Amino acid sequence: xxxxxxxxxxxxxxxxxxxxxxxxxxxxxxxxxxxxxxxxxxxxxxxxxxxxxxxxxxxxxxxxxxxxxxxxxxxxxxxxxxxxxxxxxxxxxxxxxxxxxxxxxxxxxxxxxxxxxxxxxxxxxxxxxxxxxxxxxxxxxxxxxxxxxxxxxxxx
Amino acid sequence: xxxxxxxxxxxxxxxxxxxxxxxxxxxxxxxxxxxxxxxxxxxxxxxxxxxxxxxxxxxxxxxxxxxxxxxxxxxxxxxxxxxxxxxxxxxxxxxxxxxxxxxxxxxxxxxxxxxxxxxxxxxxxxxxxxxxxxxxxxxxxxxxxxxxxxxxxxxx
DNA sequence: CGGAGGTTTCCCATGCTATCCCATAATTTC
DNA sequence: GAAATTATGGGATAGCATGGGAAACCTCCG
Numbered sequence: 505x506x507x508x509x510x511x512x513x514x515x516x517x518x519x520x521x522x523x524x525x526x527x528x529x530x531x532x533x534x535x536x537x538x539x540x541x542x543x544x545x546x547x548x549x550x551x552x553x554x555x556x557x558x559x560x561x562x563x564x565x566x567x568x569x570x571x572x573x574x575x576x577x578x579x580x581x582x583x584x585x586x587x588x589x590x591x592x593x594x595x596x597x598x599x600x601x602x603x604x605x606x607x608x609x610x611x612x613x614x615x616x617x618x619x620x621x622x623x624x625x626x627x628x629x630x631x632x633x634x635x636x637x638x639x640x641x642x643x644x645x646x647x648x649x650x651x652x653x654x655x656x657x658x659x660x
Numbered sequence: 661x662x663x664x665x666x667x668x669x670x671x672x673x674x675x676x677x678x679x680x681x682x683x684x685x686x687x688x689x690x691x692x693x694x695x696x697x698x699x700x701x702x703x704x705x706x707x708x709x710x711x712x713x714x715x716x717x718x719x720x721x722x723x724x725x726x727x728x729x730x731x732x733x734x735x736x737x738x739x740x741x742x743x744x745x746x747x748x749x750x751x752x753x754x755x756x757x758x759x760x761x762x763x764x765x766x767x768x769x770x771x772x773x774x775x776x777x778x779x780x781x782x783x784x785x786x787x788x789x790x791x792x793x794x795x796x797x798x799x800x801x802x803x804x805x806x807x808x809x810x811x812x813x814x815x816x
Numbered sequence: 817c818g819g820a821g822g823t824t825t826c827c828c829a830t831g832c833t834a835t836c837c838c839a840t841a842a843t844t845t846c
Numbered sequence: 847g848a849a850a851t852t853a854t855g856g857g858a859t860a861g862c863a864t865g866g867g868a869a870a871c872c873t874c875c876g
Contacts, residue, residue: 507712507715507716507719508739509697509715509739509742509743509744510739510740510741510742510743510744511740511741514863514864515863515864517864517865517866518865518866519824521864522863523862523863523864525862525863526861526862526863527744546728547728562727592825592826592827593825593826593827594827594862594863594864595862595863596863596864598824598825618740619739619740619742620736620739620740621718621719621722621723621736621739622719622722622723636737636740639733639734639736639737640737642730642733642734643734643735643737646730646731646734648731648734648735649731650718650721650722650735651721651722651724651725670853670854671853671854673854673855673856674855674856675833675834675855675856677854677855679852679853679854681852681853682851682852682853746835748834748835748836748837749835749836749837749838750837750852750853750854751852751853752853752854754834754835817876818875818876819874819875819876820873820874820875820876821872821873821874821875822871822872822873822874823870823871823872823873824869824870824871824872825868825869825870825871826867826868826869826870827866827867827868827869828865828866828867828868829864829865829866829867830863830864830865830866831862831863831864831865832861832862832863832864833860833861833862833863834859834860834861834862835858835859835860835861836857836858836859836860837856837857837858837859838855838856838857838858839854839855839856839857840853840854840855840856841852841853841854841855842851842852842853842854843850843851843852843853844849844850844851844852845848845849845850845851846847846848846849846850
């Protein structure tokens, strides 16, 4: 299973290239497409990213919704704006102008790669810091709850 | 299942490396990733640590929540700050600067590995001593209670 | 059709740091 | 008491993030 952990801040060079952290690349190494798939977050100035296989999984989940329902339609933009970003020889990706704009990441600035478990996000570092603070605050207020272990074989 | 017992204090060398106690390594030996996963404790200047399998288990549970829900988001900070720390050939890990800072562990100082059962913590030894004292004091005041064993046949 | 301008992809060079490897001392086991 | 395991130290090496330039590519216009 691909598991993305920790936060890495890397530089964006003049051409709009960024190194994907080596540990993230390693988590994706087994997949057919050597690169990542990214799409603008609905709610935040960030990119949601994963490997191609996860994208296929998301598609399978989407297929379980009624084809002409509003929920279905609400989710399809995800595919409209998604882009496959291949690694270059050094493990970098090129951030397309649209993504630069959506995230407010600057050319010759920095990009934060944020592990989320099965996926990761890309943020402009200062915006992420603010986002993280507000997330913490909300999580404390609401009390994070992890669903019980899936019953079948359950540990213990 | 991995079970971590007792407390060990080891040196942190000039490069920020510490030996993980051999018994803890043995408890993790069966897992795919040879190393530990650590993240800053919410409440204390300490690191919470476990093996990769436990992290994957947490991720599996997380995946049962809707991808873009608030409950989901509330739990992701766990992954933002977690780091996989692989063992070197001698069973040491490298403490990243962030963790050094959070725990106030000093380069060329010491680190305490504290067994907690299914997980363990890493503390700066003096801080842990104070923490332990206040824990004891509270436990005495409140009287510790261990949940009863599940009924023999116990469903779930 | 051909070529100029701009862009993208590939390749090589560099400094830095983490990782590997070996050595030694202390401790435990047999 | 000898051998194995563990904790610790330090030097050598490989991998990573980063920068720049050359080659391939496309597009638009002459």
